[in-house]
Amino acid sequence: MYEQYTSxxxxxxxxxxxxxxxxxxxxxxxxxxxSMKLNITHWxxxxxxxxxxxxxxxxxxxxxxxxxxxxxxxxxxxxxxxENNKKIGFIKAHPLLHKYWxxxxxxxxxxxxxxxxxxxxxxxxxxxxxxTDGGYxxxx
Numbered sequence: 001m002y003e004q005y006t007s008x009x010x011x012x013x014x015x016x017x018x019x020x021x022x023x024x025x026x027x028x029x030x031x032x033x034x035s036m037k038l039n040i041t042h043w044x045x046x047x048x049x050x051x052x053x054x055x056x057x058x059x060x061x062x063x064x065x066x067x068x069x070x071x072x073x074x075x076x077x078x079x080x081x082x083e084n085n086k087k088i089g090f091i092k093a094h095p096l097l098h099k100y101w102x103x104x105x106x107x108x109x110x111x112x113x114x115x116x117x118x119x120x121x122x123x124x125x126x127x128x129x130x131x132t133d134g135g136y137x138x139x140x
Contacts, residue, residue, distance in 0.1 A: 001026050020127040056091070065096055 008022050017025075056078075063075040075094050080087050128134030 001030055018127075020129060023127040024129065060091075065094060065100075067096060 004026055005019075005023055009019060060074065060076055060078055064072045065075045067073055073094060073096075075097050076091055077094070078089060078091055080089050082088070125135050126133075
């Protein structure tokens with residue numbers, strides 16, 4: 001159903017009717033009565049830590065920098081420290097990475113902020129069919 005909708009948006013017939021009209025038409029004609037409403041399941045609290053740990057592991061193993069010559073080393077490393085009889089984990093950047101960031105002029109530093117409303121969309125948004133239904137597939 002969504003494939004039909006996206007092909008309509010890119011076709012010359014797009015001017016014959018609005019996106020909302022076409023979407024409602026597809027919903028009426030659909031045998032499955034499909035919907036783009038997403039039921040978002042909230043994960044258990046511990047699941048965020050588990051997935052975060054996996055993503056952190058990917059970062060630690062995948063991010064590398066080149067030392068002098070062609071020797072590649074990890075850009076970040078993980079270490080533990082005891083504070084008040086508690087074991088606390090820390091992530092630290094490689095000294096060469098620190099040196100690289102310090103050597104760049106302030107206006108040349110890349111920004112890592114990404115606002116969801118300015119990132120290019122991979123797929124067109126759903127049409128607004130009500131006050132609470134439409135737009136982004138997932139609202140940030």
